[in-house]
Amino acid sequence: MKYAVLGVAALALASCGNIKELEEQVGTLKGDLAKVQADSDGDGVSDAFDLEANPPKGALVDGSGRALDLDGDGIRHELDTDPFTQRG
Numbered sequence: 001m002k003y004a005v006l007g008v009a010a011l012a013l014a015s016c017g018n019i020k021e022l023e024e025q026v027g028t029l030k031g032d033l034a035k036v037q038a039d040s041d042g043d044g045v046s047d048a049f050d051l052e053a054n055p056p057k058g059a060l061v062d063g064s065g066r067a068l069d070l071d072g073d074g075i076r077h078e079l080d081t082d083p084f085t086q087r088g
Helices: 002-015 019-037
Strands: none
Touching: 002 019
16 A cells, blocks of 8 residues: 555656645655554554454454454454354
8 A cells, every 4th residue: 555655656746847746745645644554543454444443452353453253152352262162
């Protein structure tokens, strides 16, 4: 994602002639990049895609930031004393 934004920035820079305008565009892109990379709850999922704002510390999360229940028994994985039981 970071490289895609930088690629767009490079294209924008190549098409402009005014240095001040280029600096403004770079500043805007840096701000956009910071927003996409922000992870306020520290679960490893960007806030832009995070569906569970504050999963418990140490919880395994999916790509959407939701705490996982790997065996489907209704108990989150980090709290499950028998993480391989079948749904019941």
